[in-house]
């Protein structure tokens with residue numbers, strides 16, 4: 001394996017080209033802040049992740065500003081949220097008109113969002129490298145040295161500011177940042193479901209003793225996120241379709257009609273990971289690298305997108321004054337502005353989980 005000579009210096013190097021890293025790269029491009037995005041996956045590993053993402057109305061507005069919204073292949077609006085507790089007759093309904101917004105949120109899927117971001121990055125000539133797996137980070141007083149492997153070669157670039165948007169994989173290489181973790185001992189089983197009456201713009205959150213079940217309106221049917229105990233996930237993923245639908249019907253009830261068919265099922269392990277602090281010299285964490293939440297809150301990407309937007313705002317402000325984009329002052333300002341939003345996201349899933357107990 002060869003090592004290419006240091007030639008490239010960037011204001012900002014973003015590690016991780018998930019939707020949060022791409023959002024930051026796109027916004028910085030519009031302001032000519034010299035940025036490189038490095039993503040480990042290559043074009044030959046197409047992103048097929050089918051997880052549904054419920055986006056807040058605020059996220060919709062940000063995605064519009066980034067010109068990504070109109071390229072999304074499938075967007076299903078949420079007009080009403082229906083919250084219920086297993087074994088209790090009552091329910092809570094939240095309607096868009098009560099909140100004074102045209103929609104409470106919208107449902108997209110991860111790979112559709114990924115594709116829309118990727119097309120916009122190409123259209124806007126964002127500088128990025130695919131198949132570029134970052135392997136080592138070396139902190140110097142005035143830059144961070146980033147080594148990555150691509151097509152059997154090791155490359156090296158320097159960044160005034162390193163942004164980790166990698167889901168948290170490289171944080172162990174950054175001194176002073178620690179993860180608080182909580183293993184929920186649960187998995188999320190995700191699948192597209194069709195019902196006898198089709199979806200009517202209602203997102204259901206149903207709390208049970210095993211954890212919450214969410215049905216998000218998606219196209220004509222629903223995207224299911226079913227929280228199951230870790231020791232039962234293999235059994236549930238391997239049920240035949242008829243057994244799966246009938247067990248789900250018993251677990252969820254008939255609020256959304258009869259479950260008539262389901263697509264491919266995928267399981268995701270659920271862990272709360274929370275970095276503290278989120279900044280280190282010339283380094284900042286955003287998105288899942290900063291906080292990985294329980295999906296029932298439907299907040300992980302929404303929070304990550306606000307991380308990206310707020311960080312870009314600080315960088316743009318600093319670049320306008322020709323200031324150092326990696327300064328500790330800028331990073332402290334960013335971290336303190338994000339604190340209240342992060343705290344809400346951290347405790348919401350635990351509060352919601354306790355609702356059913």
Ligand SMILES: Cc1cc2nc3c(=O)[nH]c(=O)nc-3n(C[C@H](O)[C@H](O)[C@H](O)COP(=O)(O)OP(=O)(O)OC[C@H]3O[C@@H](n4cnc5c(N)ncnc54)[C@H](O)[C@@H]3O)c2cc1C
Pocket residue numbers: 015016017018019020021038039040041051052053054055132133134135165166167169170188190225268286287288289295297298299300301302303304
């Ligand atoms: C079942 C489920 C349902 C969910 N539902 C919702 C929802 O309704 N609403 C919501 O807001 N959120 C939801 N989430 C959370 C949401 O999916 C995440 O918060 C979001 O995907 C985080 O995006 P990210 O870009 O920070 O990280 P990721 O999407 O994890 O992207 C990280 C990227 O970094 C790359 N990478 C990793 N290591 C390296 C390296 N060494 N070098 C280069 N690149 C690297 C990876 O290849 C990847 O592309 C859900 C999650 C799950 C599991």
